[in-house]
Amino acid sequence: MADDEGQRPEDEFQELLRQLFGGDGTIDPEQLSKLSGMNVDPAMMQQMMQQLQGAFAQAGNDSDPQISWDNAKRAALHIANQSDRGITSGNRRDLDQAFTLATLWLGEATTVSELATPPQAITRGAWVEKTLDVWQELAQPVAGSIADALTSALDQQVPEEMQGLVEGAGRLMRSVGGSLFAAQLGQVVGQLSTEVVSGGDVGIPVMPAGEAAILPQNFADFGRDLEIPEDQLALYIATRELAHARLFRHAKWLRLDVITQVTEFAQGIHVDTDALEDLAGRFDPSEPEELRRALESGALLPAHSPLQVAALGRLENLLAMIEGWVDVVTEDATSRLPSADRIAETVRRRRAAGGPAEKALGSLVGLELRPRRMREAAAMWRAVTNAVGVASRDALWDYPDLMPTAEDIDDPAALIARLEARARGEEPAPDAMDDALAKLLAGEIDDDDTGDENPAGPQPV
Incomplete structure (x- = not known):
């Protein structure tokens, strides 16, 4: 049946696709709203169409379209800057003084050297600019998975009679799906910029x-409702921030190790296609909040696989050891502060609970960045410090193979015994790996001793 203007709805739909995919780049939002029967704000619809057209242009010009993170940056900076009150000269002066004194105090609490770059007070927008590349790197595997799932759903669910109409749109769907996820990530990072107090506040090295x-x-x-003197709070936070940044500068391998473990975990994430198809089946474009809630709640991400659970355990132990070391060093450096214990407990509880934006980020990428064993790791570092001193403790960060293990967090006694023996000049007792390496270097191991019964490699099943 024809409509009031004598044009069939399917003809109008095809005309709309022609405008979007290869026309003059303009779409009348009033016409789109009328066509779809949606009560949509025309300005919002026009903005969405511009984003879709941009995504299609990118897909058409790239044989392997990548996800554009421009939407993420725009969304994050919009949220950060609209609520940013800037930095007064008084703010900057007070924090500069806190950083200066914190640097002196840390010189007594750790052998890890000072930073080459002076610490600074920054705005919310500057924090977004400095950290967004890391958030993109962490979220890339999830964004790619969502984009792939949308492309697959398009291929599988479009009726055969419409295949010609949507031919070639799969690459567009991949680009659009990834861009929509990127925009959602930008919203979360922008909100996170209103919560973080310092560069190392989230535990992972997001700052340069x-x-x-x-x-x-x-x-x-x-600090508004803590009833703690502001100068004491500033000194504690400055000390903790410097300790965190110093550690990552000293242990040059640590930053790469943390990011690698996070990305290895994220690469195992895939989208729950059943949940995606269910959402698509009942999704009302006039109610986009449902899609936003699904992304933020983690409803599209299935339960962790066994490999992910193992990777998450390793990452949690590493983050706990970082946070535990920072806790102990900060405690020692701020021992002169009357309110140090109260501030430390407040910071620990805040890190354990996380803020709303941090929880949203965890749902979005399937990973919570709160170390569950921070108190146990801090107790281990305290025991090590008391037993062998600051220098021997900090030397454990020199190389990855010197680092304490998860078993050392549970029971530091064996670690302390090894460190004390080393301090006395004693060689550690060789283990099975040491014995095997010694035999190999001495030429005492041949192919028959390696246990490799199939030196030619795997055979066909």
Whole structure:
């Protein structure tokens, strides 16, 4: 049946696709709203169409379209900047003084050297600019998985009679799906910029290497109801931030190790296609909040696989050891502060609970960045410090193979015994790996001793 203007709806739909996919680049939002029967704000619909057209242009010009993160950056900076009150000269002066004194105190609490770049006070927008590349790297595997799932759903669910109409749209769907996820990530990172107090507040190295910073506006919000003198709070936060940044500058392998473990975990993530198809089947474009809630709640991400659970355990232990070391060093450096214990407990509870944006980020990428064993790791570092001193403790960060293990967190006694023996000049007792390596270097191991019964490689089944 024809409509009031004598044109069939399917003809209007094809005309709309022609405009979007290869026309003059303009779409009348009023016409689109009328066509779809949706009550949609025309300005919002026009903006969405522009984003779709941009995504299609990118897909058409790239044989292997990549996800554009421009939407993520725009969304994050919009949220960060619209609520940013800037930095006053008083804020900057107070924090500079706190960083200066914190640097002196840390010189007594750790042998890890000072930063080459002076710490600074930064705005929320500057924090987004400095950290967004890391968030993109962490979220890339999930964004790619969602984009692939949308492309697969398009191929499998479009009726045969419409295949010609959507031919070639799969690459567009991949680009659009990834861009929509990127925009959602930008919203979460933008909100996170209103919560973090310092550069190392989230536990992982999101700031550029060797940089330390405090966000004065968020610092003021954090301390408003604590009834703690602001100068003491600033000294504690500055000390903790410098300790975190110093550690990652000193242990040059550590940053790569953390990021690698996070990305290895994220690469195992895939989209729950059943949940995606269910959402697509009942999705009302006039109610986009449902899609946003599905992304933020993690409803599209299935339960962790056994490999992911193992990877998550390793990552949690590493993050706990980082946080535990920072806790102990900060405690020693701020021992002169009357309110140090109260501030430390407040910071620990805040890190354990996480803020709303951090929880949303965890749902979005399937990973929570809160170390569950932080107190146990701090107790281990305290025991090591008391037993062998600051220098021997900090030397454990020199190489990855010197690092304590998860078993050392549970029971530091064996680790302390090894360190004490080393301090006395004693050689550690060789283990099975040491024995095998010694035999190999001495030429005492041949192919028959390796246990490899099939030196030619795997055979066909």
